[in-house]
Amino acid sequence: MKNQSTKDFKDVVGGGDCQISEDVISSPSPPRSGGLELLGKQRKESAERRPERAERAGASESLGRGEVVLRVQGGSQLDDQLAVDREYNELLEPVDYDFGLNRRSFVQILGAGLLLVVSAPALAQERGGGRGGPRGPKNISARLHIGTDGIITVMCGKVEGGQGARAEFTQAAAEELRVPTSQVQMILSDTGLVPDDGMTVGSGSTPRTVPPIRQAAASARELLADFAAKKWSVDRANVIVRDSKATESAGKRTLSYADFARSEDAANLLNQAISPDATLTPVTEWKVLGTPVLRPNSRDIVTGAHKYPSDIARPGMLYGKVLRAPSFGAKLTSIDVAPAKAMNGVVVTQDESFVGVMAPTSFLAESALDAISKTAKWETVAQPSSKELFDYLKQHAEGGVLANPFTDEMSKAAKGLRQSYQVAYAQHTPLEPRAAVAEWKDGQLSVWTATQNPFGVRSELTRAFHIPEDRVRVIVPDFGAAYGGKHTGETAVEAARLAQAAGKPVSLRWTREEEFTWAYFRPAAAIEIEASLDKDGKLTSWHYVNINSGAAALESPYHIGQNQSRYVNSKPPLRHGSYRGLAATANNFAREGFMDELAAAAGADPLDFRLAHLENPRLRTVLQTAAEKFGWKLRAKNKSPNLGVGLACGTEKGSYVAACVEIEITKENQIRVRHVCQAFECGAIVNPGNLHKQVHGAIIMGIGPALREEVRFENGEIQTVSFRSYQVPRYEDLPELDIHLVNRPDLPSAGAGETPIICIAPAIANAVYHSVGKRIRSMPIRLTT
Amino acid sequence: MDATITFTVNGKSRTVTTDPKRPLLDVLREDLQLTGTKYGCGEGQCRACTVLMNGKSVASCITAIADADKQSILTIEGLANGDKLHPVQQAFMDEGAFQCGYCTAGMIMGTVAMLKDIPKPTDADIVSRMNRHICRCCSYPKYMAAIHRAADQTRKEAA
Numbered sequence: 011m012k013n014q015s016t017k018d019f020k021d022v023v024g025g026g027d028c029q030i031s032e033d034v035i036s037s038p039s040p041p042r043s044g045g046l047e048l049l050g051k052q053r054k055e056s057a058e059r060r061p062e063r064a065e066r067a068g069a070s071e072s073l074g075r076g077e078v079v080l081r082v083q084g085g086s087q088l089d090d091q092l093a094v095d096r097e098y099n100e101l102l103e104p105v106d107y108d109f110g111l112n113r114r115s116f117v118q119i120l121g122a123g124l125l126l127v128v129s130a131p132a133l134a135q136e137r138g139g140g141r142g143g144p145r146g147p148k149n150i151s152a153r154l155h156i157g158t159d160g161i162i163t164v165m166c167g168k169v170e171g172g173q174g175a176r177a178e179f180t181q182a183a184a185e186e187l188r189v190p191t192s193q194v195q196m197i198l199s200d201t202g203l204v205p206d207d208g209m210t211v212g213s214g215s216t217p218r219t220v221p222p223i224r225q226a227a228a229s230a231r232e233l234l235a236d237f238a239a240k241k242w243s244v245d246r247a248n249v250i251v252r253d254s255k256a257t258e259s260a261g262k263r264t265l266s267y268a269d270f271a272r273s274e275d276a277a278n279l280l281n282q283a284i285s286p287d288a289t290l291t292p293v294t295e296w297k298v299l300g301t302p303v304l305r306p307n308s309r310d311i312v313t314g315a316h317k318y319p320s321d322i323a324r325p326g327m328l329y330g331k332v333l334r335a336p337s338f339g340a341k342l343t344s345i346d347v348a349p350a351k352a353m354n355g356v357v358v359t360q361d362e363s364f365v366g367v368m369a370p371t372s373f374l375a376e377s378a379l380d381a382i383s384k385t386a387k388w389e390t391v392a393q394p395s396s397k398e399l400f401d402y403l404k405q406h407a408e409g410g411v412l413a414n415p416f417t418d419e420m421s422k423a424a425k426g427l428r429q430s431y432q433v434a435y436a437q438h439t440p441l442e443p444r445a446a447v448a449e450w451k452d453g454q455l456s457v458w459t460a461t462q463n464p465f466g467v468r469s470e471l472t473r474a475f476h477i478p479e480d481r482v483r484v485i486v487p488d489f490g491a492a493y494g495g496k497h498t499g500e501t502a503v504e505a506a507r508l509a510q511a512a513g514k515p516v517s518l519r520w521t522r523e524e525e526f527t528w529a530y531f532r533p534a535a536a537i538e539i540e541a542s543l544d545k546d547g548k549l550t551s552w553h554y555v556n557i558n559s560g561a562a563a564l565e566s567p568y569h570i571g572q573n574q575s576r577y578v579n580s581k582p583p584l585r586h587g588s589y590r591g592l593a594a595t596a597n598n599f600a601r602e603g604f605m606d607e608l609a610a611a612a613g614a615d616p617l618d619f620r621l622a623h624l625e626n627p628r629l630r631t632v633l634q635t636a637a638e639k640f641g642w643k644l645r646a647k648n649k650s651p652n653l654g655v656g657l658a659c660g661t662e663k664g665s666y667v668a669a670c671v672e673i674e675i676t677k678e679n680q681i682r683v684r685h686v687c688q689a690f691e692c693g694a695i696v697n698p699g700n701l702h703k704q705v706h707g708a709i710i711m712g713i714g715p716a717l718r719e720e721v722r723f724e725n726g727e728i729q730t731v732s733f734r735s736y737q738v739p740r741y742e743d744l745p746e747l748d749i750h751l752v753n754r755p756d757l758p759s760a761g762a763g764e765t766p767i768i769c770i771a772p773a774i775a776n777a778v779y780h781s782v783g784k785r786i787r788s789m790p791i792r793l794t795t
Numbered sequence: 796m797d798a799t800i801t802f803t804v805n806g807k808s809r810t811v812t813t814d815p816k817r818p819l820l821d822v823l824r825e826d827l828q829l830t831g832t833k834y835g836c837g838e839g840q841c842r843a844c845t846v847l848m849n850g851k852s853v854a855s856c857i858t859a860i861a862d863a864d865k866q867s868i869l870t871i872e873g874l875a876n877g878d879k880l881h882p883v884q885q886a887f888m889d890e891g892a893f894q895c896g897y898c899t900a901g902m903i904m905g906t907v908a909m910l911k912d913i914p915k916p917t918d919a920d921i922v923s924r925m926n927r928h929i930c931r932c933c934s935y936p937k938y939m940a941a942i943h944r945a946a947d948q949t950r951k952e953a954a
Binding site for chain 2: 171172173174302304305308309311312313314315316317318320321323329371372373374439440441442443488489490491493519521522699703706707708709710711732733734738739740741742743744747
């Protein structure tokens with residue numbers, strides 16, 4: 011396939027459709043469609059702190075110290091889902107809700123047994139279909155509903171935050187049902203309606219939710235065929251389903267989904283189990299999957315009609331604000347709420363340190379909060395600052411900084427290297443800040459909010475308010491992105507507290523400053539690496555320790571002789587959690603930077619050095635593709651003043667990526683990324699348009715923490731609280747982009763929301779070295795202080 | 796002290812009696828239920844809240860409602876002509892330009908204003924004019940393509 015790369019910026023970003031031929035999709039300009047993805051980071055699982063998760067997993071056992079091992083049966087995708095949910099549902103400090111003294115009486119007032127089931131399919135799910143859970147629903151009716159108008163409504167517990175799930179699920183159902191996508195309607199993440207498909211994390215929707223949706227749709231398709239065969243008294247083999255209807259092979263008679271839905275038997279038939287034997291469409295016969303289907307609700311996005319969580323309005327609704335501490339760990343000692351109470355229309359609630367105000371307008375609520383904030387007295391405690399962060403993390407590493415066990419290899423090596431790498435805290439800062447609208451009605455709590463974990467937030471609410479699950483409904487409208495930052499339900503709980511106090515629905519939307527300060531962060535990393543080379547430039551040992559940031563992509567994909575890669579906890583000064591790609595960015599930044607250092611020590615070209623240590627054919631393919639399309643050999647040799655080229659590769663979550671970049675050092679000694687050539691492979695491509703957007707979005711998003719984004723804090727106070735001081739990528743940061751999607755129809759589809767972000771930072775650092783001969787081992791990568 | 800503000804929103808005359816210091820954004824969203832215009836930062840740094848005031852792009856989060864008195868405001872809800880999308884909306888949709896879509900309304904309104912001044916923008920023009928708009932999903936390449944498509948379409952319709 012011909013590389014369409016061009017130096018003409020307009021052509022690079024301009025129109026033109028994505029080309030698919032052979033196995034590589036090369037397109038400087040992404041094709042049509044919609045998407046972005048969300049994700050996490052990992053911490054030591056705490057079964058002790060989260061007993062309900064272990065219980066839910068069923069066949070699990072505690073090994074003490076909070077470790078849980080699942081007895082995996084069959085190693086299915088669904089078991090993977092459980093493991094992923096465990097991995098991602100691990101924030102540092104689970105919020106312990108213990109407020110309100112009259113819980114018991116409150117429950118008594120509510121009475122028991124009011125069920126929020128509002129649809130026949132959900133009822134079926136309750137009665138016989140199983141509750142779902144990460145294993146998904148058992149019955150067809152819990153997954154899809156066939157309307158008498160022929161519209162097929164598919165229900166799914168995953169969320170849409172821009173990553174493209176809605177389009178992919180629609181395609182999955184349409185493909186197996188043999189209907190156009192316009193005949194499929196998706197209901198996502200309304201806990202009153204949909205099955206629990208687990209959290210929307212870990213690039214999991216494509217590998218773990220698309221298959222069960224396909225299976226349910228294929229089961230429904232078979233039902234239609236069986237039903238038609240029976241009705242016509244013909245052999246089942248003489249009926250095929252195509253163009254939205256069952257057709258007798260002689261071609262005379264047809265029966266549509268609408269016809270089926272109108273029959274008396276439909277409800278009973280749909281209430282049967284999803285058949286594991288219903289045949290899925292092979293990739294070679296895909297007509298809807300594998301195509302660049304647009305996000306189904308695109309029109310509502312461009313007209314402003316779509317209601318994001320922060321747009322939801324309920325009758326009589328008030329706007330709420332919550333008092334925040336001036337710094338982490340500060341405790342409220344006193345406050346005078348009288349000035350707010352004196353304001354016309356303002357409602358104030360105080361429950362120990364939780365202070366909230368509500369008013370008919372958010373401006374008035376803010377004025378009321380300002381008035382009482384001035385009277386608040388706080389007891390602060392000393393906290394670390396970002397200046398001392400990395401020493402602090404090392405000092406507090408659990409078990410200390412682990413020693414290299416391969417001292418023998420080091421002593422007999424031709425060359426040995428040891429270096430420290432660092433990654434600063436980053437913030438997701440999705441454009442829609444955390445938001446929730448809560449409404450209590452007849453003892454029922456409904457919350458509209460943005461979260462990647464709707465059923466988890468429902469659990470949080472039941473714990474917080476001591477009410478049964480069937481009294482809580484969490485609805486997640488398609489929301490303004492997360493990138494791993496919206497796993498928790500703190501905003502939902504706050505809004506519900508305010509609504510309870512006001513006796514009216516309350517909308518709570520965090521400010522940008524709150525989002526920068528009180529949302530959790532991508533963890534900072536302190537990484538130590540030591541490796542040895544023999545006289546032939548081959549790696550003989552490798553010792554790698556990640557302190558604080560996580561174990562994602564911890565293991566090296568290279569052949570590295572004796573090796574040990576470890577992750578150790580520290581005592582993080584900030585509340586940290588998931589972020590697109592988890593620690594795979596930090597671990598690839600350190601590993602790929604260090605591989606470059608080792609290549610230089612061995613006197614080898616960075617590409618040759620990597621390939622000499624790399625066997626994995628999928629990773630080799632993307633690395634070679636990116637290098638070839640970029641013209642690595644020539645560009646690495648021919649150095650131009652103020653320009654540099656670098657490369658990096660890596661694998662995570664079952665997908666493979668490599669990036670070659672060209673950077674420029676400006677007169678002001680700033681680094682500017684001029685060109686990124688990235689190859690990416692994630693098995694069979696489900697939606698090339700959406701995939702393109704995931705990949706280019708990840709690359710550009712990754713430039714932020716690579717070059718500029720850094721959370722600065724002093725004594726527990728976050729100093730980067732606006733887009734002025736925390737500078738995310740903008741139009742001016744857009745480099746020339748060549749994206750090469752390697753399609754592997756022979757392999758299962760993996761998710762793509764995260765992995766495309768992991769190579770950009772190390773490739774930039776390596777390009778800086780190529781340009782000015784200086785190794786920068788910290789993110790953000792800067793030549794100036 | 797409340798003030799009475801009369802202004803035109805999407806071609807209709809509207810009157811609100813409210814605190815004149817309230818941001819135009821809040822009045823649009825909370826009083827007029829025009830929630831297509833988004834809050835992103837509250838300080839004019841991200842432009843998710845962009846609306847047109849007398850045809851010019853403004854950040855409604857830092858525009859006091861008092862300053863909108865007797866002015867004409869166009870929001871994303873007022874852009875389409877019945878069922879027919881504005882060429883910029885159509886281009887953004889055809890291109891599948893957005894990911895989460897939260898910045899899209901602001902991006903579209905900013906584009907409408909830009910194309911009035913520069914009917915055939917270069918990439919450099921787009922970067923210069925649109926740089927104040929943040930897309931956190933970083934769908935900038937698709938937005939660039941959509942803006943060029945919108946410019947072509949607008950010129951075609953004018954011709």
